[in-house]
């Protein structure tokens with residue numbers, strides 16, 4: 001069995017940066033620090049971070065008098081003010097690419113534009129983006145949802161950074177039909193683009209694909225769907241124990257990719273297990 005690991009597998013810049021910032025604060029402070037929500041959608045990495053005294057706050061938890069780290073997804077300004085009022089200090093690890101979209105939304109909505117975000121309304125990044133609008137703002141996940149929007153004069157369309165490119169393109173076309181002259185900006189992150197493009201190429205070229213990442217990670221689930229459409233033998237695993245080794249032993253080439261929140265050490269363990277089962 002030949003093992004082909006995608007070059008883009010694993011942490012993106014924004015997640016890597018947020019984890020590095022949290023570790024630096026915890027080390028410098030020499031005490032427990034808190035993150036506003038889980039820093040990463042990966043339970044194994046969250047456990048490891050806990051052992052380094054980096055603890056996520058759950059929704060509704062009181063904000064402690066300690067350093068609190070804002071994760072890569074960002075948060076609405078109002079929520080940030082609440083945390084600032086309670087925490088000892090706030091360390092902003094919002095991904096710079098997300099910050100740029102937040103600024104664009106604030107600028108355009110201050111000029112009177114209605115904002116349309118192509119994304120998942122429940123995703124924390126989208127909640128944070130919505131919070132930066134100073135006027136009407138909407139979230140759509142499909143062209144049909146564009147049809148349900150009210151009549152609007154000036155429109156800015158942006159995307160959640162991990163949005164599927166095909167979905168965004170379909171929404172963009174419908175927005176321009178309904179609101180000619182709308183400003184449509186593809187704000188899908190280049191790291192997402194690279195990862196999804198490589199996953200498609202990989203899935204076409206192998207007999208089976210292993211996608212590694214948290215089950216609660218939207219970008220990992222999306223990678224799984226992309227690979228599954230092109231390669232029916234696609235498996236989503238969080239850890240090496242979940243590998244269907246008996247089935248994988250029967251194939252010639254196995255592709256391995258991983259979501260933006262999957263740490264390198266888990267990818268390495270999965271590859272080691274595949275090697276131990278006869279891969280090379």
Ligand code: SF4
Nearest residue numbers: 012014095097161189
């Ligand atoms: S996917 Fe892109 S925008 Fe989102 S955190 Fe990672 S680098 Fe930043």
